[in-house]
Amino acid sequence: MSTAGLKVLLLVLVLLGMTITSSGCWDRTEINDIAIVVSSAFDLEPDGRIRITCQMALPGQMGGSNGGGGGTSGPRSFYVDTEVGRTVREANSKQQARLSRQLFFGHRRVLVIGEELAKQGMRDVFDVIARVPENRLTSNIVIAKGKGYDLLTAQPNFERFSAETMREILQSDVLIQVNLKDVAQELSQKGTDPLLPFMAPVETVKGNEHNKEIEFKGYAQFHDDKLVGVITKDAAKGVHWVRQKFQPYVTTLDTKPFGKLSINLYKGKSKIKPSFEQDHLHFDIEVQALCTILEVFGEHDFGRTENVQQLEGEIDNNIRDGILAAIQTMKERQSDSGALGLVIARRYPRLWKEKYSKNWYAELEKATFSISINSEVSRVGLVSENLAKKEEEETH
Amino acid sequence: MYRRFRKGRKSSQAKNPPEEMRHERTPVSDDMSESLENLNRPYVEQLGEVSIASSLQQNLTFLNELFADCSDFVIRPFQIETSRPARAIFIDGLINSAEVDRALQALMIDEGGMVDASQLAERSVPAAQTAMVENYRELVLAVLSGDTGILIEGERQAILLSLRGAKMRSINEPESEAVVRGPREGFIENLRTNTSMLRRKLKTPRLKMQPLVVGKHSNTSIAIAYLEGVVDPATVDEVIGRIKKIQIDGVLESGYIEELIQDSTYSPFPQVQYSERPDTIAAALLEGRVAIFVDGTPFVLIVPTTFWQLLQANEDYYERFQMATLIRWLRYMLLFIALLLPALYIAISTFHQTMFPTTLLLSVAAARETIPFPAVVEAFIMEVAFEALREAGVRLPKTVGQAVSILGALVVGQAAVQAGIVSAPMVIIVSLTGIASFTIPRYNAAIAFRMLRFPLMILSAMFGMYGIMVGVMLILGHMANLRSFGIPYLSPTGPLSSSDLKDVLIRAPWTEMAKRPSFLAIKDTRRAGAAMIEDLDTGLGQKGIGIKHPSEEGTS
Numbered sequence: 007m008s009t010a011g012l013k014v015l016l017l018v019l020v021l022l023g024m025t026i027t028s029s030g031c032w033d034r035t036e037i038n039d040i041a042i043v044v045s046s047a048f049d050l051e052p053d054g055r056i057r058i059t060c061q062m063a064l065p066g067q068m069g070g071s072n073g074g075g076g077g078t079s080g081p082r083s084f085y086v087d088t089e090v091g092r093t094v095r096e097a098n099s100k101q102q103a104r105l106s107r108q109l110f111f112g113h114r115r116v117l118v119i120g121e122e123l124a125k126q127g128m129r130d131v132f133d134v135i136a137r138v139p140e141n142r143l144t145s146n147i148v149i150a151k152g153k154g155y156d157l158l159t160a161q162p163n164f165e166r167f168s169a170e171t172m173r174e175i176l177q178s179d180v181l182i183q184v185n186l187k188d189v190a191q192e193l194s195q196k197g198t199d200p201l202l203p204f205m206a207p208v209e210t211v212k213g214n215e216h217n218k219e220i221e222f223k224g225y226a227q228f229h230d231d232k233l234v235g236v237i238t239k240d241a242a243k244g245v246h247w248v249r250q251k252f253q254p255y256v257t258t259l260d261t262k263p264f265g266k267l268s269i270n271l272y273k274g275k276s277k278i279k280p281s282f283e284q285d286h287l288h289f290d291i292e293v294q295a296l297c298t299i300l301e302v303f304g305e306h307d308f309g310r311t312e313n314v315q316q317l318e319g320e321i322d323n324n325i326r327d328g329i330l331a332a333i334q335t336m337k338e339r340q341s342d343s344g345a346l347g348l349v350i351a352r353r354y355p356r357l358w359k360e361k362y363s364k365n366w367y368a369e370l371e372k373a374t375f376s377i378s379i380n381s382e383v384s385r386v387g388l389v390s391e392n393l394a395k396k397e398e399e400e401t402h
Numbered sequence: 403m404y405r406r407f408r409k410g411r412k413s414s415q416a417k418n419p420p421e422e423m424r425h426e427r428t429p430v431s432d433d434m435s436e437s438l439e440n441l442n443r444p445y446v447e448q449l450g451e452v453s454i455a456s457s458l459q460q461n462l463t464f465l466n467e468l469f470a471d472c473s474d475f476v477i478r479p480f481q482i483e484t485s486r487p488a489r490a491i492f493i494d495g496l497i498n499s500a501e502v503d504r505a506l507q508a509l510m511i512d513e514g515g516m517v518d519a520s521q522l523a524e525r526s527v528p529a530a531q532t533a534m535v536e537n538y539r540e541l542v543l544a545v546l547s548g549d550t551g552i553l554i555e556g557e558r559q560a561i562l563l564s565l566r567g568a569k570m571r572s573i574n575e576p577e578s579e580a581v582v583r584g585p586r587e588g589f590i591e592n593l594r595t596n597t598s599m600l601r602r603k604l605k606t607p608r609l610k611m612q613p614l615v616v617g618k619h620s621n622t623s624i625a626i627a628y629l630e631g632v633v634d635p636a637t638v639d640e641v642i643g644r645i646k647k648i649q650i651d652g653v654l655e656s657g658y659i660e661e662l663i664q665d666s667t668y669s670p671f672p673q674v675q676y677s678e679r680p681d682t683i684a685a686a687l688l689e690g691r692v693a694i695f696v697d698g699t700p701f702v703l704i705v706p707t708t709f710w711q712l713l714q715a716n717e718d719y720y721e722r723f724q725m726a727t728l729i730r731w732l733r734y735m736l737l738f739i740a741l742l743l744p745a746l747y748i749a750i751s752t753f754h755q756t757m758f759p760t761t762l763l764l765s766v767a768a769a770r771e772t773i774p775f776p777a778v779v780e781a782f783i784m785e786v787a788f789e790a791l792r793e794a795g796v797r798l799p800k801t802v803g804q805a806v807s808i809l810g811a812l813v814v815g816q817a818a819v820q821a822g823i824v825s826a827p828m829v830i831i832v833s834l835t836g837i838a839s840f841t842i843p844r845y846n847a848a849i850a851f852r853m854l855r856f857p858l859m860i861l862s863a864m865f866g867m868y869g870i871m872v873g874v875m876l877i878l879g880h881m882a883n884l885r886s887f888g889i890p891y892l893s894p895t896g897p898l899s900s901s902d903l904k905d906v907l908i909r910a911p912w913t914e915m916a917k918r919p920s921f922l923a924i925k926d927t928r929r930a931g932a933a934m935i936e937d938l939d940t941g942l943g944q945k946g947i948g949i950k951h952p953s954e955e956g957t958s
Contacts, residue, residue: 034752034863036776037767044760065767112756113763140756166764 037065040110044084045169047154048131049120051090056123056131058097059088060109061158061169068166083166086158094134112140116169116176117147117186118154118205124226124233132190143187146176149226149233151206160207160218171220176203181222182251196363197347199228201245204236227341229367234339241335244328247276247293248336248344256300261320264313268300269321271381278349286372287362289346293325295381305395308386322379329377340367445618446546450539458487458555465491468542482509482522488554496548498567505529505563509552519557531564543621570595576678576700578845581717588678593623593697596680600627600693603684611695612638614645616659620652624659625695627683632690634923640887641692641705656696656703663705665885670853672846673886675707682716690924706887706922710895710906712847713737718909726909733841740838741851744781745862745870747831751777753866765827772822778863780824784832785856787814792836893921913938 042063049057067083087105091097102109117135119128135141150157162171176183181203192200204226207218224238225245237245243255252274260266273296281288299308299317308314336343347366351358362369455461462477469475478490490506508528517525523532535541535551541560545551548566573595576588589596597611608631614624624645628638644663653659660674661667677683678700683693686704694703713733718726750757751766758766773780791810795803815833818824835855842848854877861869884891894902902919904910916930938944 034866035755037751037755037763037770038773040755042755042763042767063764063767065764066771068764068768110755113758113760115760142756 035108035110039107041105041107043109043111043114044167045116045118045158045172046111046114047118047120047150047158048094048123048128049154050123050126055090055092056094056097057088057090057120057155058094058101059086059118059155059158060098060101061086061167062109063167082161086155088155094131110140111138112142114142115145116172117145118150118157118172119147120150120154121152121233123154124149124228127231128233129193129231132186132193135186136190141186143190144185146173147184147186147189147202148172148176149202149204151204151223151236156207156218157205157220160220162219163210163217168218168220172205175205175220175222179253180255181225181253182246182249192345193231195348197342197351197358197366198345199230199342200226201237201249201343202226202228225343227335227339227343229339229341234341235335237332237335237343240324240328241331244325244330244332245343247274247291247325247329248278248332248346250276250278252276257321257324259320259324261317263316264302264306264320265304267302267317269297269324269383270300271295271297271321278346280346280350280353282357283374286374287350287369288374288376289349291329291375291377293329293377293379293381295321295325295379296384297321297381298385299383299387302392305392307391308383309391314383314386318381318383321381321383325379325381326377330375333375337371340371342366342370346370346373446539446542446621447615447618448539449542450537452538453536454538454541454553454558454560456556456558458489458553461553462489464538468538478506480506480510482554484510486555488552490550490552491545492550493545493548496546496566496568497550498565501529501565501567502550502563505550505565519552519554519559519561522554523561527561527563529563529565533562533564534559535562536560543615546621547623568592573599579677579679579682579716579843581715581720583720584717585679585681587680589680589700589702591698591700593625593695596695596700596702597625597627599680600683600687600695603680604629604687608632609687612642614642616645616648616650617653618649618651620654620698622653623697624653627687627693627695629687629690632688632918632924632926633692634690634925636923637692637706637887641694645694653696653698655699656694656701659694659696660703665887669880669884670850671709671881671884671891672712672844672850673705673707673884673891675704675711675844676701676846677704678702679716685716685719688929689918690922706889708886708889708893708921709847709881709891710893712844713842714905714909715843723909723911730907730909733843736838736841737851740835740842740848741855742858742870742874743835743838744785744831744855745858745873747828748777748781748859749862749866749870752863766825769825769827773825774823776863777828778859780828781832781859782856784814784824784828785835785859788832788836789852889922894919897921 041060042065043060044063045061047057047059047061049059051057062085064083064085087101089097089101091100098109119131123131136143148157157172158168160168160171162168165171165174175181182201184200184202189200189202192198202225204223205220206223208221210217210219224236224242226233227235227237240257243257246253246255254270254272254274256268256270258266258268275294277292279290279292281290302308306313308317332344335341336346347358347362347370350362452464455464465477474494476490476492476494478492480488480490482488488509490502492502505527508526509522520534523534533544535544536559541551541562544562544564548564548568550563550565552561552563554561570592571590573587573590575586579588587599589599601609606629608629609627610630611625611627614626616622616624626638626641626645641663645659648659648662650658650662656676660672660676664673666673675686677686683702683704687693691704691706694705696703713730718730751770755763770777775783787810791806791814794806795810798806814824815829819826819829839848839852842851858870858873861873863869865872881891882896890896893899894906899919899921901917902921904914905919912930913935916932916935917927918924918929920927
């Protein structure tokens with residue numbers, strides 16, 4: 007190569023080198039320089055400002071290079087910091103001023119919203135969640151009983167952070183999973199209201215220590231973006247049927263012919279058919295369920311068909327009660343937790359647009375329901391009778 | 403220029419300027435006294451101009467001066483038929499003394515009367531291979547290669563007896579290409595032994611081996627082997643042309659030839675494959691490639707070479723095709739790991755922490771908590787330590803090598819982690835990368851990827867994922883641009899030749915590989931008989947006439 011060509015090449019190389027060294031690395035952050043927020047809570051202060059609570063992982067306490075450590079035996083593996091501000095970001099920047107590491111929300115897996123804020127309406131906080139790309143829209147959302155702060159300071163026994171506990175509970179198939187994206191969608195749509203997990207810290211005693219675990223209490227019902235009530239127990243299961251989202255559950259019946267027994271509903275399906283009456287809507291709810299018997303008090307032989315059929319009737323009643331209770335709360339609280347509006351909107355989009363969407367809550371209150379249930383006890387368990395049943399009784 | 407200074411410089415050859423490499427040829431001269439004066443010819447090649455004189459004395463003077471101070475050069479005087487003076491010349495240690503003794507004995511008691519040298523060679527020399535030469539170039543070259551030269555008074559020809567007996571290594575299992583299943587013989591340092599091993603694999607006169615000599619001082623013999631009728635003759639011509647262009651003082655390993663004939667000098671990728679296994683070479687020839695044997699090294703070159711070829715091991719074709727296919731996929735995956743894993747780790751841990759699963763991020767964060775260096779520096783420390791350990795392990799005597807591996811495992815693997823200098827995840831990443839790079843069957847291909855890992859690490863440390871992408875694009879672009887003897891380096895994926903993918907994406911069973919790879923311009927594409935293939939395809943294997951088993955259904 008000629009010397010002139012070499013010079014040009016050298017110049018190009020130097021220039022390239024300069025562009026690389028002067029432009030790269032601008033957003034480089036080592037893992038040691040970020041404060042990994044695993045969960046944060048938004049609460050409303052009495053003066054109208056917003057309290058932000060961040061639960062951050064303390065990697066140094068989680069046992070790194072030296073192995074071991076972590077869990078609950080050592081010092082806490084997380085740190086909770088809270089601050090008040092007029093906006094979420096103001097509170098965050100106040101917090102940042104006293105943190106040696108950059109707040110990093112990329113791994114926030116659970117967002118907790120305090121009861122008060124939820125009652126006032128939570129639409130505003132969704133802005134800050136979506137405005138920064140770092141925030142995950144797939145993270146779970148939880149409504150806290152009382153202050154969200156209390157959920158974050160709880161020290162669960164199994165997991166390292168209460169956020170992890172909440173997430174594990176939310177991901178179990180006991181309840182309907184919702185993430186931020188779903189909630190945002192439901193808030194933006196008419197004809198459905200969010201149905202969010204409602205959680206509360208509960209005291210447990212471990213030796214002399216008092217620990218706070220976190221428990222799933224039921225679902226928070228919303229009217230638009232405002233919390234209007236909590237739905238629990240059988241009604242919570244009933245909402246599953248109305249939402250057409252079956253999740254396996256265990257229910258305990260107290261029946262006349264059989265006494266107390268626990269049933270596991272492991273497979274189910276529900277269908278809703280709307281129809282139009284003269285001045286109101288009518289919904290036909292059709293439920294199919296498969297169950298097994300888990301526990302029976304008293305000596306009943308479920309090897310006999312008539313017993314099983316009778317039991318199935320009792321299960322039908324139990325499911326019906328749950329659904330009716332759920333519908334009752336929906337009507338009372340003016341909350342379409344069952345997403346019934348969507349059923350209309352999807353089947354009859356024009357009718358929905360022209361007639362029902364304008365005054366949906368009033369329509370919902372007028373609506374009538376008919377419920378048909380077909381449950382089937384497919385398995386009675388390994389034994390059809392109590393093993394310890396006395397032999398004499400069988401002889402007479 | 404050379405001739406001008408020639409006369410005054412009989413004892414100062416060392417001062418020859420380098421351009422003298424391109425020597426001028428002096429016309430062949432019949433005047434012996436003039437020829438024999440030309441002792442300052444630096445290279446054996448130039449002796450081609452000097453004919454053997456009929457006077458034995460003149461020849462001896464010339465040889466004595468040529469081989470002055472060569473203690474291993476022997477001139478053995480003897481007489482044919484007790485009256486005709488002759489001389490045997492050879493290099494001590496390169497001949498088989500017993501055989502030469504017998505040949506000389508036969509000549510001494512010869513009673514065939516006065517005949518000329520060629521008749522003598524025909525009638526009275528009990529050697530399998532003899533030749534007649536007329537000039538000093540051939541004589542000296544043959545003698546230096548281990549032949550015995552016989553010079554006879556009054557003859558202008560010398561007889562060459564090929565009774566070689568130099569000590570050489572025995573045939574061993576090739577260390578750089580071990581196999582579980584497959585032939586266990588490897589080439590050795592002797593060219594003739596090596597070509598004979600190939601000949602044993604391909605017993606056909608169509609296996610051609612063209613001889614060449616390269617190296618002004620080393621005069622290294624080279625054989626270019628190919629299967630006539632399969633190979634593209636243009637490729638053979640190209641190989642011979644490129645080798646003939648080589649002008650160098652010595653060729654000590656086939657690596658010299660490789661560097662001097664490859665298409666792109668500055669590419670990190672090898673454009674010539676080498677192997678020390680006769681079966682690999684035979685397979686390459688059957689595919690229509692050309693092999694270059696170089697005397698003095700067990701490594702034989704194969705051209706043209708494509709990228710995918712470097713990821714194929716000979717054993718792929720000896721074991722069942724399903725397993726070979728799976729192993730190939732594993733190799734392709736590990737190739738990416740060897741090239742990208744440290745760079746990906748750096749990019750994700752310093753730019754895209756969101757890409758880690760949360761629990762993994764927490765583990766990594768916990769491990770990195772006490773580490774004083776940024777991830778790049780940490781990665782470089784470990785990669786350099788690993789490369790150092792590897793190099794030390796290769797270069798050191800075997801007894802010391804063990805100490806190195808213990809030190810490496812103990813000091814780097816454990817102490818450094820416990821001391822909090824490097825994090826455990828980084829040790830895992832580096833060892834994974836190391837293991838992955840060892841799974842590439844061709845060592846020279848593995849080297850390329852090991853080298854390219856470092857620039858990618860720098861790019862990822864500065865630009866994150868974007869940097870890696872740009873780096874990979876550059877590498878891919880470079881590879882797409884490479885040629886090996888005219889064949890695109892990424893063939894058959896580069897310019898797509900879909901029928902050849904059956905030996906790249908998978909290793910198809912032999913019944914499906916009835917045709918040779920078509921991306922190589924070859925003359926005969928059919929490798930398996932059409933009738934057999936059809937038979938095997940319809941029956942999904944050989945069924946024969948059907949041998950009944952006594953307990954088979956319906957026979958009771």
